[in-house]
Amino acid sequence: MCLEKREADSKRLGKIWEHICKIAPRVAETSASTSENSSLDEAFSSIPPPVTYAPDASVSTGVTHVGGFWPLKKVERWSEFRTNVANFDFSGEAKFRAPAFCDGISVRVESDVDTAVGVNICKIMNQLLGPQFVFGKQKNSNFGQDPTISRIIPDYTCRYFSNDDDAGQIIFPIEVVKGLINDEGLSLESTHARDSLRQIYNYMIAVESQYGVLSSYNYHWFLQRPKESPTDLNISEAIPLASTNPTVLKAYANFIRLEIFCMRI
Numbered sequence: 001m002c003l004e005k006r007e008a009d010s011k012r013l014g015k016i017w018e019h020i021c022k023i024a025p026r027v028a029e030t031s032a033s034t035s036e037n038s039s040l041d042e043a044f045s046s047i048p049p050p051v052t053y054a055p056d057a058s059v060s061t062g063v064t065h066v067g068g069f070w071p072l073k074k075v076e077r078w079s080e081f082r083t084n085v086a087n088f089d090f091s092g093e094a095k096f097r098a099p100a101f102c103d104g105i106s107v108r109v110e111s112d113v114d115t116a117v118g119v120n121i122c123k124i125m126n127q128l129l130g131p132q133f134v135f136g137k138q139k140n141s142n143f144g145q146d147p148t149i150s151r152i153i154p155d156y157t158c159r160y161f162s163n164d165d166d167a168g169q170i171i172f173p174i175e176v177v178k179g180l181i182n183d184e185g186l187s188l189e190s191t192h193a194r195d196s197l198r199q200i201y202n203y204m205i206a207v208e209s210q211y212g213v214l215s216s217y218n219y220h221w222f223l224q225r226p227k228e229s230p231t232d233l234n235i236s237e238a239i240p241l242a243s244t245n246p247t248v249l250k251a252y253a254n255f256i257r258l259e260i261f262c263m264r265i
Helices: 003-023 040-044 079-087 110-129 191-206 248-260
Strands: 074-077 133-136 156-160 169-176 211-215 219-224 232-235
Touching: 040 110, 040 248, 079 248, 110 133, 110 156, 110 169, 110 248, 156 248, 169 191, 169 248, 191 211, 191 219, 191 232, 211 248, 219 248
Parallel strands: 074 232, 169 211
Antiparallel strands: 133 156, 156 169, 211 219, 219 232
């Protein structure tokens, strides 16, 4: 990419993120509490608490089997994703409340992992970026019957709400998979990993998104279907829950930044 184009892209991204900071909820500038006087970058730098696994936790690794497109033409490591997130500064003059996480979540079944993602990822992102960007579950009726995949119902979605759009536009789907808890490398030789990737990839197609997330809560993988080759799939390195550079929250925020780069807001 030539220097002029990089500079132009950087300026455009800066303007877009400035817009997000203006619409995101914030606290009064006069707040005396340190916890209510954080920059957006500081808030995104917070690390969600770990979950504990009960001795009798289920070892089930079930995945919803979907039809659709598979196998992919090419699967590659999205090597620059981590670096791009770590190098982006989300700071601004606006002040935000420090995230209030839910500690002590114990996992026995996959729905417990789903709960952890809901309260310690989605809820926190909503506190920092809502109401125009909303992470959460949607009603089954919000999703149509795809002719090649059947009904697609991601565990969570991130939606963008414009002033005149009550339903919101899905930016990317998020699929929670407990069985990948120890597969930091997301080995494609693993049948479970392949099934999980097939599921989220076809969800991305069905909701017409370039991006998607696969999460075991302890690890988060960020996926991209390149515009120029949408039958390929780029997979980031696993971002562990305890990662500090970047943090998981910052990685999710960067995903929104990537998507809105192509949106007019």
